[in-house]
Amino acid sequence: MRAIWSGEVSFGLVTVPIKLYSATQSHDLSMHQVHDEDGGRIRYERHCEVCGEKVDYKDIDKAYDAGESTVVLTKEELGELPADDSKEIAVEQFVPEDQIDSMVLDKSYYLEPSGKSAKAYVLLRKTLEESSRVAIVTFTLRTKTRLGVLRVRDDVIVLQGLRWADELREPEFDVPKSRLTKKEQEMATSLVDSYAEDFDPERFKDEYQDQLHTLVEEKLAHGEDIDTDATFGNVEDEDDGDGNVIDLMEALKQSVDSRRKSSGKGAGESGSKGSSKGGSAKGSSKGESKRSSSSGGSSQKKKAS
Secondary structure (H helix, E strand, O other): OOOOEEEEEEEOOEEEEEEEEEOOOOOOOOOOOEOOOOOOEOOOOOEOOOOOOEOOHHHOOEEEEOOOOEEEEOHHHHHOOHHHHOOEEEEEEEEEHHHOOHHHEEEEEEEEEOOOOOHHHHHHHHHHHHHOEEEEEEEEEOOEEEEEEEEEEOOEEEEEEEOOHHHOOOOOOOOOOOOOOHHHHHHHHHHHHHHOOOOOHHHOOOHHHHHHHHHHHHHHHOOOOOOOOOOOOOOOOOOOOOOOOOOHHHHHHHHHHHHHHHHOOOOOOOOHHHHHOOOOOOOOOHHHHHHHHHHHHHHHHHHHO
16 A cells, blocks of 8 residues: 655644555456457547647646636746645634535545654544544645545545535426325335344445456456556655754643633533644744744634635
8 A cells, every 4th residue: 555645734833744544445356458359558649629739748738718818827837826735734624524415435545654753633533532623634645625524434534525505406306295194104114124234334345346357357268468568656755854853832822722712602612622642833932922822723724715
């Protein structure tokens, strides 16, 4: 398993150095196209519709079709966008898990603790478990700003992508109405009861892929294979960044104080409990905690946004 991204999770002034791994993989058999007469590999070439010339990938820009006009965006312009080089997973909220609509859930990733100490990672994991909440985060992956949720699964923090609110479509059709008899409802309930059991994912198999693998193995065994080189995409190199290890206790205190001031909460309200734990983080020295808590917290928030 190779890390596809490295950075840090930040909540308040606390930072958790992490590495990101894909938590899922496709079991579909990877195939390419070949000529049916001689088995030659079919490859696609990029041609310009204006001049008809073949275009190298390095000479390709992106464009947005606005109808009557087209806007061309160069690689330099896209590279200047701030989301392009961000390495931060910024915690925006802690919310009840049942408020996350399953329709917005996307790809999942494992977060591995990185750096010299895993204390901040363990603290975040335990905080999520004991609070019965999940963390809503924003992050950048492959030049795109994304929304996600942090939750705990088998002692590992998992980042699951979320779709943006405007990516959910409303059904553009009328839902028909029909009167149901009491007997029909009772029979439907009885049918559900007859199927009721605990979910066992291992019970279900992709029969098409199983048969496809069998077909390929049979052809390999009978000498119908073709000697060709497979082409695979590159995976981003791992980054062994250690992160900053300073005073987690002080960072927690400043984060809580800053949050209280911004939300108008008093000193006796919820939030003080979290400041009693310790570990690793980034922040200012203890002697400067009172006068830097407000400004430090707000600047970190702007960075995370």
